[in-house]
Amino acid sequence: MGYFLFFLLAVMTVGAVLGMIISKNQAYNAIFLILAFACMGGLFALLEAPFIAVVQIIIYAGAIMVLFIFVVMMINVHSGISAEKKKWIIYLSPVLAVILIIELILSIKGAFSLPVSTEIIKAGPTDLGRLLFTKYLYHFEITSILIIAALVGAIVLVKKKEKK
């Protein structure tokens, strides 16, 4: 049963990511990405890490992608890219592709040199919370300050200037 679910979810994840890359409609891209995130949540649940699974779904599929979909569906871009920009794409894309391939090879290498400790992954919400507030306190606080700064910055940029 576990194997069956794993292969089902794995195939769905890869299929969704492929669909995201191939599809040309931005809204479909976003929907495929949500499907991929949801399947990833399922994979985490199979690893007996229900907390990570649920958080993955709440944050990525439930919150971040909603904003993506909002923008994509409201703006609804139809026009293609201008010829001038296309030139840039032709020059830039091979460079980015090479960097991506190097990164992928490195990460696959890392995946083969197991065992990676799964203790952190399997930790329940209690252990995770304790680690966040003791060992990783500074990382946690700095991240939260960064996020709040980004939030305030976004609001300041969007806010209309008041007439004096």
Next chain:
Amino acid sequence: MTETLYETLIIFIKIVCALVWLLACTLYLTWLERKESALIQDRVGANRASIFGIRIIGLFQPFADAIKMIFKEDFVPSFSRKFLHTMAPFISFFFVAITITAIPFGDTLRIGNRTIHLQILDFNVGLLFILAMLSLGIYGIIISGWASNNKYALIGGMRGAAQVISYEVALGLSLIGLIMVYPSLRLSSIVLYQGELLFGFLPKWGIFLQPLGFVVFLLAALAETKRAPFDLPEGESEIIGFFTEYSGLKWGLFMMVDFMEVIIVSTLLTTLFFGGWQVPWLASDGFHFPWGGELLLSHVVVVLLQVAAFNIKVFFFCWLQILIRWTYPRFRYDQLMDFGWKLLVPLSLVNIIGTGIIMTL
């Protein structure tokens, strides 16, 4: 071998029972809504549906409604994005229906030497699981609005998504105080904690320990169900909503999802704030009253009492939500956003700080 077979069979029966319970409640909630609204508006309400002339105060009405809905034409507009248009109601339905798996209906039932938990899945993050599934339900709204390819439906969908995602913030924050008091995300443990007594006589229900959290959660959950006074996403008659381009059974699914959300919110209110299946002073062997009396009961009676208590509490909250829906007028959009962000979110933050201060005292 037979052991695993029995286990599988028990899980299968539990799933079927829970789903049948949810759908039967949904069916009769439509009847309750019609009758209660009729009472409020001084009418008689639906009472004509009959089988062989037997009418019993319109109890057959839900079946008549269902038959009507099935035989309506299922019209898909030619300009819509057909696949997603068809998918959207099912997405909505799925993510609401699946939350029932984490709800504890009762404690354990002993048959012979076998113990059965009256809950399908006992997650250690059950509470977060329900919130995650409810947050995914938002895609049903957005996708239906977009796939209809109709500007009004799209705007309705965006309005709905903006409302649901805004109130999710208050909904999640209002529960943090509760998690601090009952230090667990496992719903069955939260219910077990609520069986303890405060000052020796008051059950430790969430409503007594987290009154402010309860108020914020109730208001935010009302907004999540997308019914009046928060029914801007749908706006049945005046402003055009996200399911304008739907008809027949697909529209029926959206309507059922609304009612199912009412039930799920009621089960959550019961489980988190009103002791779930706990009956005050009822332990596993019978009543132990704080004034000294005892009333010993057999195991089956205790289990039946617990399940009945859960059901009565859920029906009470369903009734309350219908009462609210037929009493208050709709919010204006800016009032809705102000209410969520400027009142409920600060109140839930105050609740977290207050809970923390009281707990450290």
